[in-house]
Amino acid sequence: MLRIAVPNKGSLSGPASDMLREAGYRQRRDTRELVLADPDNGVEFFFLRPRDVAVYVGSGTVDAGITGRDLLLDSGADAVEHLPLRFAGSTFRFAAPAGTVTEVSQLAGKRIASSYTTLVRAHLATKGIEPAAVVHLDGAVESSVRLGVADVIADVVETGTTLRAAGLEIFGEPILRSEAVLVRRTGEEPPAGLEVVTRRLQGVITAHEYVLMDYDVPVELVDAAVAVTPGFESPTVSPLHNGESAAVRAMVRRGDTNRVMDALYEVGARGIIVTSIHACRL
Ligand SMILES: Nc1ncnc2c1ncn2[C@@H]1O[C@H](COP(=O)(O)OP(=O)(O)OP(=O)(O)O)[C@@H](O)[C@H]1O
Ligand SMILES: O=P(O)(O)OC[C@H]1O[C@H](OP(=O)(O)OP(=O)(O)O)[C@H](O)[C@@H]1O
Ligand SMILES: [Mg+2]
Numbered sequence: 410m411l412r413i414a415v416p417n418k419g420s421l422s423g424p425a426s427d428m429l430r431e432a433g434y435r436q437r438r439d440t441r442e443l444v445l446a447d448p449d450n451g452v453e454f455f456f457l458r459p460r461d462v463a464v465y466v467g468s469g470t471v472d473a474g475i476t477g478r479d480l481l482l483d484s485g486a487d488a489v490e491h492l493p494l495r496f497a498g499s500t501f502r503f504a505a506p507a508g509t510v511t512e513v514s515q516l517a518g519k520r521i522a523s524s525y526t527t528l529v530r531a532h533l534a535t536k537g538i539e540p541a542a543v544v545h546l547d548g549a550v551e552s553s554v555r556l557g558v559a560d561v562i563a564d565v566v567e568t569g570t571t572l573r574a575a576g577l578e579i580f581g582e583p584i585l586r587s588e589a590v591l592v593r594r595t596g597e598e599p600p601a602g603l604e605v606v607t608r609r610l611q612g613v614i615t616a617h618e619y620v621l622m623d624y625d626v627p628v629e630l631v632d633a634a635v636a637v638t639p640g641f642e643s644p645t646v647s648p649l650h651n652g653e654s655a656a657v658r659a660m661v662r663r664g665d666t667n668r669v670m671d672a673l674y675e676v677g678a679r680g681i682i683v684t685s686i687h688a689c690r691l
Pocket of ligand 3: 548
């Protein structure tokens, strides 16, 4: 059976299990369950700390796992990104009290607190900057400056709410753009069975990111309408019974739905209907 590590806690845990469930896999009902077999699909899930997932994958004790790109890079484990999963998006950034440190070059000689110290050290090394110290903290890193443990932090930023509440401001370019990722062991062929898991997860991502759009358009306007909705490969165009119009079906990015409907209406399409995709395999 393919062994897959899944975060047992934290912000990745819920969405990771939801995604696997949507891909047709059994997921645990009780958060105290540590292992769950899904024999029908030939997979066994191990619920592990998100920070440890890449370590298990790198050691070869599990075949693949879901973690954050930031956690993967910080772990230094022999694991590589296999598939970005498009949830838990965040940036990893430096921040300091307003006006104190405003450029990365000013980090020389400063104390920097983070839960991702390997990542921070590696980043500073590429810039040739030597800090006074890189202080490892487990969490609530935003409080470290006020409490006098550090001058600057490097932390996960999603909305920026936590930073603002702590009176901190980001500076410099993002150190990293992170999201949840499926990881596998470095330098090995993907293990047997991972291809099916990958295709299923890709199907879930596509079903979330795209909608199906149907519309009717006079035959002489089909080319203009199809230019607005080119679809994945090419849209399906079927003749209507009246012989004057065609029915068109195409996949459209969910975020573009209303702009595309406006454009189609302008072209002359009518009866535009948008449907969510429940599942797909491209
Ligand atoms: N607010 C957030 N938005 C998006 N991703 C986040 C957020 N907070 C943490 N993450 C991501 O979650 C992963 C860290 O998971 P981890 O469980 O260690 O911390 P957590 O989600 O902050 O949970 P906790 O602090 O409760 O242990 C990283 O990949 C990080 O980028
Ligand atoms: O930009 P925001 O939307 O505010 O989100 C980012 C915050 O969310 C996470 O914190 P969490 O609540 O998990 O606490 P932690 O620092 O103890 O991990 C992360 O570590 C940041 O602190
Ligand atoms: Mg956290």
